[in-house]
Structures are given as structure tokens and as C-alpha cells.
Amino acid sequence: MRLDIILRVIAKLLIPFALVFGLYVQFHGDYGPGGGFQAGVIVAAAVIFYALIYGLPAARRVVPDALVEFLLAFGVLLYSGVGIASILLGGNFLDYFVLGADPISGQHRGIFWVEAGVLITVAAVMLKIFYVFAARKRDAGEAGQ
């Protein structure tokens, strides 16, 4: 772990750009390629990269397990919440036209929140799967001692 200074420095340089690129893919998804799913995977990949270089405990300090589990459910709830909100505003389920002052801004708002829900769930699920895979042997080892 002492000889990997190149990896550590490169990771430190790359991870902020990866996260910003994830946000770009998310918010530019209306105009270019991308969207919630891709952005979620990129964000999760950035955190997994961090965990690979700096170790799992460090990553778990940055993004704790409880937060990941909360976000996992929160994304789905956000997506469904958009649907419920459109019912409450007098439309059908996931009918974005009623969400804004005029139909186009309503569509914009609906797509934005739906994609945010997809981003949150996908990123959290990928991260959680990685966490439980990577932590399993470690936890089992602690249990054995």
C-alpha cells in the first residue's frame, strides 16, 4: 500500500472529473446522450474507484452504508412521488403536463425529477452491491475471530 502513490494521485485527480461528468451526463441528458441511468452508473463507478484505491473503510466513511440504503429507496419514492404529484394536480399517473405553468415546463419538470430518481436509485444500488460483495469476506473474517 506504500508503492501505489501514482495510483493515489491519479485517482485524486480523476475522481472529481468523473463526478462532474456524471452530473453533466445527468443534466445534459435533455440535449445530448445520457440520462439518469448512465449518470447513476458513472457516479457509482467514481465512488467504487475511490474504494478500490483508498480501501473500503475510507469509502464507507465518505458514503456511509446507512446513506446508501436510504438513497436506494429514496430514488424509487421520488419517481413514484412525481406520479402521485401529477395525480394530486389533477392529471393521470406520471402525466407531466400538469406539473408546470404550461405543458412544456411541466414536461421539463417531470422529466427532471424522474431522471433524478433514476440517478439516485441506480447509483445507490450499484454502490450497495459493491459494498456487500467487497465487505463480505472482511465481515466473515471478523465474525470468525
Add this chain to the structure above:
Amino acid sequence: MGAAAIGVARQRNLYGVVLLSGIYSFLMATVMVVLDAVDVAMTEAAVGAGISTVLLFGAIHLTGGTESKPIHRPWLPLFVVTVTGAMLVYGTLGLPAFSDPKAPIHQHVAPRYLKEGPEKTGVPNVVTVVLASYRGFDTLGETFVVFTAGIGVIALLRRRSPRRTREKDDEGGRA
């Protein structure tokens, strides 16, 4: 790509298999770019080549690095796969030619999506429009699928401290 696929099938060392399938995913992503499906290419590169490679390495770390010798000869499965593949290829002969504008798939709702989608929603990327707006229910379902996958993995693999002690007791009782 064919070489990578054959390598995956022939290789006995699972580390090699994981690396080759990562290469396969990257090649697949470039094919998607050539076909102008940049969204799919992005997903393929990030999930197929990135995260699933890491996850498979994690799984190998848990289980060990070499494939066990198969018990049966592979002739019957090979026969079934060949017949199924031949039937599928035969089926594609009846499809309209690739990128034929008169194909039914381009006549149904696609023209309406392409024409009206950007106007009605003000979002120029038609993929996003179809995914999030026209097919909002489907995407909600997909999000639930991802969510369920995460819940399933948590339920299978997570160890909580009370269960941990109980398992230890079981092992002690057996020993």
C-alpha cells in the same frame, strides 16, 4: 469480438474470463457508437466493462479463481444451442432488411414520437423524451427492477451481528 467470446468459453482461469468479458463489452460499446446508439454505448461501457468487471472480481475473491472441471460432456448442450441459434437465424430471414424505412417498426408510433416529442416536451433528445415521458411507466418499472435487485443482494449477502453469532453457534454445534 468473436475472438473475445471464444476466449471466454475456452478459458479455465476465471480472471482471464472476467478480463475478456470486459474487453467484449468495450467492443460492444464501440459497435453501439457506430450504430448511433450513444446512450446504449455509454451504459454498456460503464456497466459492462466497468462495474460488472469489478463486481465479478469481487465474486472471484469470495469463491476462488479457477473453474471446476465439467462433469458431463458438452455435446447435448452444444446441440441444443446450435439448433436454437439456427432457428433464430432462420427467423431473421423473414424480417425486413436492416434500416428499411418501410419496416413496420418505423411506421407505427416512431414517426409520431420523432415529430411530436421534441415539440410537445421542449426536450431535443428523443431518447430521453421516449424514456422518461412517453414510456414513463416502463422506466418506473425498470427503476423498481434495479431497486429489487439491490434489495435481493442485500438480503442474500449482508450479515448482521445477531445472525453472525447464531451462525457461529451452529458451526460450533456441528463441530
